[in-house]
Amino acid sequence: MDCVVCPSCELKFDVDSEEMRTDGPMPRRFCHPCDRSGKKKAFTNEESRLRMKERMLTSPEKVMLCDARKRAKKKGFEFNLDESDIVIPDTCPVFGIPLFKGNGLQCPNSPSLDRLDSKLGYVKGNVVVISWKANDTKGDSTLAEIDAVIRWMEKTITNLPAQQPESQQAA
Numbered sequence: 001m002d003c004v005v006c007p008s009c010e011l012k013f014d015v016d017s018e019e020m021r022t023d024g025p026m027p028r029r030f031c032h033p034c035d036r037s038g039k040k041k042a043f044t045n046e047e048s049r050l051r052m053k054e055r056m057l058t059s060p061e062k063v064m065l066c067d068a069r070k071r072a073k074k075k076g077f078e079f080n081l082d083e084s085d086i087v088i089p090d091t092c093p094v095f096g097i098p099l100f101k102g103n104g105l106q107c108p109n110s111p112s113l114d115r116l117d118s119k120l121g122y123v124k125g126n127v128v129v130i131s132w133k134a135n136d137t138k139g140d141s142t143l144a145e146i147d148a149v150i151r152w153m154e155k156t157i158t159n160l161p162a163q164q165p166e167s168q169q170a171a
């Protein structure tokens with residue numbers, strides 16, 4: 001008798017069982033209860049996270065190059081990079097925080113490909129790897145725009161009401 005193991009709940013089922021039977025040409029991968037409960041989705045998310053983690057550990061430059069090519073195509077940017085253009089430093093050149101390659105999750109410390117001039121595409125000379133936090137902070141702002149934000153922050157933060165001692169204790 002042929003048995004299959006549902007990779008989500010890890011229970012063993014007979015291929016002809018109620019849980020595994022299918023009307024289509026393809027065998028079921030997950031059992032019916034897992035499919036219905038949505039557990040399968042959580043499992044495949046975890047699975048894809050682990051696969052990404054592995055790819056980011058073995059060849060993070062390839063992953064970033066591939067992602068950049070996809071983004072360029074989607075957004076209509078020029079693209080002429082190859083793997084040698086993706087250089088991942090140990091720390092973010094902007095914030096100095098360590099860059100994590102391969103925890104499989106996007107976090108502030110994830111390496112991220114920045115286009116120096118956001119009007120230009122993913123072209124040689126226009127990309128550098130910085131932390132996702134730095135890239136997110138910069139967005140598509142120009143130097144003049146960032147400068148305006150800094151001047152505005154400096155002005156407004158110095159005008160904030162003085163903090164109450166109670167609220168400092170509470171925090």
Ligand SMILES: [Zn+2]
Pocket residue numbers: 006007008009010011030031032033034035
């Ligand atoms: Zn299952």
